[in-house]
Amino acid sequence: MKRFALAGNPNCGKTTLFNSLTGSTAHVGNWPGVTVDKKEGVYKKCKEPVEIIDLPGIYSLSPYTPEEVISRNYILDEKPDCVINIVDATNLERNLYLSTQLLEISVPLVVALNMMDVVKKNGNSIDIQALEKKIGVPVIEISALREENLDTLMNRAYEASLKHRQGNTILLDSALKHLIHDVEIAFKGKEVSDPLFHAIKLVEKDELEIKNHQDLLQIVDDFKATFKDDTFGADFEAIIADERYQYISKNFSPVIKRRETAKEKLTTSDKIDRVLTNKWAGIPIFLVILLLIFHLTFSENLFFLGGLFHDVDPSFMGSPFEGLIWTSDGINSPGVILFNLLDCLTSWISDGVSNLLTSMNAEAWISSFVVDGILGGLFAVLSFLPQILFLFLFFSILEDSGYMARVAFILDRIFRRFGLSGRAFMPMIMGFGCSVPAMINTRTLADDKERTATIRVIPFFSCGAKLPILTAIAGGIVQYFGIGNADFITFAMYLVGMITAIVAVIIMRNTTMRGDVPPFIMELPAYHVPQAKALMVHLWDKVKHFIKKAFTIILASTIVIWFLSSFAWDWTYIGGEMDQSILASLGKFIQPIFTPLGFGVQLSTFGWVFAVAAVTGLIAKENVIATFFTLATCIIAHAEAGTLVINPDVLNELLSLEEASEDGVVESLAMIEATNITWPALISFITFNMTTIPCFAAVATAKAELPKKKLGMTILFWLVVSYITSTIVYLVLSWWWTLFIILPLFVLVGFGIYFFNKYLDQKKALQN
Ligand code: GDP
Numbered sequence: 001m002k003r004f005a006l007a008g009n010p011n012c013g014k015t016t017l018f019n020s021l022t023g024s025t026a027h028v029g030n031w032p033g034v035t036v037d038k039k040e041g042v043y044k045k046c047k048e049p050v051e052i053i054d055l056p057g058i059y060s061l062s063p064y065t066p067e068e069v070i071s072r073n074y075i076l077d078e079k080p081d082c083v084i085n086i087v088d089a090t091n092l093e094r095n096l097y098l099s100t101q102l103l104e105i106s107v108p109l110v111v112a113l114n115m116m117d118v119v120k121k122n123g124n125s126i127d128i129q130a131l132e133k134k135i136g137v138p139v140i141e142i143s144a145l146r147e148e149n150l151d152t153l154m155n156r157a158y159e160a161s162l163k164h165r166q167g168n169t170i171l172l173d174s175a176l177k178h179l180i181h182d183v184e185i186a187f188k189g190k191e192v193s194d195p196l197f198h199a200i201k202l203v204e205k206d207e208l209e210i211k212n213h214q215d216l217l218q219i220v221d222d223f224k225a226t227f228k229d230d231t232f233g234a235d236f237e238a239i240i241a242d243e244r245y246q247y248i249s250k251n252f253s254p255v256i257k258r259r260e261t262a263k264e265k266l267t268t269s270d271k272i273d274r275v276l277t278n279k280w281a282g283i284p285i286f287l288v289i290l291l292l293i294f295h296l297t298f299s300e301n302l303f304f305l306g307g308l309f310h311d312v313d314p315s316f317m318g319s320p321f322e323g324l325i326w327t328s329d330g331i332n333s334p335g336v337i338l339f340n341l342l343d344c345l346t347s348w349i350s351d352g353v354s355n356l357l358t359s360m361n362a363e364a365w366i367s368s369f370v371v372d373g374i375l376g377g378l379f380a381v382l383s384f385l386p387q388i389l390f391l392f393l394f395f396s397i398l399e400d401s402g403y404m405a406r407v408a409f410i411l412d413r414i415f416r417r418f419g420l421s422g423r424a425f426m427p428m429i430m431g432f433g434c435s436v437p438a439m440i441n442t443r444t445l446a447d448d449k450e451r452t453a454t455i456r457v458i459p460f461f462s463c464g465a466k467l468p469i470l471t472a473i474a475g476g477i478v479q480y481f482g483i484g485n486a487d488f489i490t491f492a493m494y495l496v497g498m499i500t501a502i503v504a505v506i507i508m509r510n511t512t513m514r515g516d517v518p519p520f521i522m523e524l525p526a527y528h529v530p531q532a533k534a535l536m537v538h539l540w541d542k543v544k545h546f547i548k549k550a551f552t553i554i555l556a557s558t559i560v561i562w563f564l565s566s567f568a569w570d571w572t573y574i575g576g577e578m579d580q581s582i583l584a585s586l587g588k589f590i591q592p593i594f595t596p597l598g599f600g601v602q603l604s605t606f607g608w609v610f611a612v613a614a615v616t617g618l619i620a621k622e623n624v625i626a627t628f629f630t631l632a633t634c635i636i637a638h639a640e641a642g643t644l645v646i647n648p649d650v651l652n653e654l655l656s657l658e659e660a661s662e663d664g665v666v667e668s669l670a671m672i673e674a675t676n677i678t679w680p681a682l683i684s685f686i687t688f689n690m691t692t693i694p695c696f697a698a699v700a701t702a703k704a705e706l707p708k709k710k711l712g713m714t715i716l717f718w719l720v721v722s723y724i725t726s727t728i729v730y731l732v733l734s735w736w737w738t739l740f741i742i743l744p745l746f747v748l749v750g751f752g753i754y755f756f757n758k759y760l761d762q763k764k765a766l767q768n
């Protein structure tokens, strides 16, 4: 099978082309650096199937970033049958800089001029024949997004792949041509493949080249030494870069025919950017957008219509849509509406199954197994899918439109103070979805220490799976203790995670992970109207992943938990006597660990549930709520049957709530009632789950992405951070005056770190 590689600048449309060609659904983003590892797929419409490889986006073949190293080594070492160089035609000159370097490698090459739809819309045109003649390889105009001309592209690439192509350079008139030639001959002597490419890179004093061919460096140094008068200056790399650009503007630029008026006018993108990236307004605008997103996703009072419907038309309120679409306070947000719909469906199934089992006179343990063990946990997890979807939809829109790149840009100034570059922003935002891709995305960070610090704090950006813990418990707190507003608590908890991340980064970057912040260079992509297809692809990815997880690992866990909580050590079914269960004794054993956090031994009868839930979360965070719900369903069932003593008022409220189908709040209330937990302890419990060791999948990813031997310390880091943060949250919320002990402690530690760093800097200065 033939292999074609897609190479090009970040954001030029490689992944879009890859998806169009292979029918695959890789992540497309209007954000430089979304593809960090190479993806493979198959194109079937040529004479034979062709394997397509989507390489990370690069600006040059010099090893400045990890992406450049991956792409360069792939082309040099694996020698694809053809390289398709994708060029963003709206940015022709800059994109062709990479092309001039690809030409130097002996590999079949075709240039795909992408985004031609935009060029045409702007009223410009490009003389393809002229460009093809000048550059010496086939040039094909396409639109990856509209799937225009892709078959022609592939046929030309296929033809090219049948022939050998010798590397050639545009640097024929270079001031350094003799030196390049000499080094090339030396490389040929060593029988290195692609002598021309390596020669030019060695003359540029490219790091990788120097490392691999130390012996040939002498030729370059000798050459330099013969020109004592500094004819060329010291920097050959700059000379060569300059010559490439000059060649491009002299030979390639004339192929563009620009519409007369297009030259001076500010583009729409520029105009939007004046507001959105404004020095003062930029960050407030971002925060407002975030708040709006949370409101649209979680709010049960979308338009603040407090009491309006009551006054208008009482009969209107009594309709079956009450509760579902609106409440007496106002209209539900789209997220809540979908949530309610799904909840109706799952409740209906649960009740149906339960009734069926009763009518069949099934044994108690069988009903309990099916209804509580399987359906309870599974539905608990699935019911949060709509809100996760909405959150993702909004984030995808922001990313695809090009706005997220701007946010990284405005945040870079702030990030720098914490010791990170703006590049770390994207992985963090992705962390709100799932830590796994977020950790992989840190590959765009060039510095190992910056990368380690970022990977460690990614789990603090609360992922989709942790969302149910938040909403259910926040709802419970509002209902039971009558404080606050569920929306606000959820948002505040996200903030707690972010603040913990910031503090942890500052501490790490000043202690174990000291180092300079690399400069943040990123060009801002043009604004796009987000593509419905791309958005759907993102969402489907999420749903697929989530559902798969729900039906495998989470289902298995809930069954195990049901078993452990329904049977005693002597394997007898204990029904409502959950306190005698295997799980209870295991939970009670670890419970004391959580006492300083507020959900340890101070809780009554069923307090061990919190300890158990926290531990099952290490497998998958959905387990926390699934565990919680499995046990809560049992408690409610037994309370109803009278086998468990529970405050009758609360029981009545629980039963009435159950009918009104509220989001996980019933279960929360049952847990609160059965354990006598306080609200500060509940907040502490959320905090613990948000900051502790992430799920199994994330830990495995961290192991793969972290530098060697850093996993152990990282796990310890997560444990320590979650323990300390949750304890602080619990103490301060329970006894506000403890703040006066904790704050000075923090200041003290801060000073300690500050002076220690001063001392280190001084020592370093002395050594130099
Ligand atoms: P990559 O970084 O090179 O993989 O680029 P992507 O495939 O992620 O695309 C970057 C952005 O450009 C996305 O928002 C795409 O929707 C958009 N895009 C890609 N190809 C075209 C095209 O031919 N025309 C237009 N108008 N937009 C495109």
Ligand code: MG
Pocket (backbone or CB within 6 Å): 014, 015, 016, 027, 028, 029, 034, 035
């Ligand atoms: Mg890509």
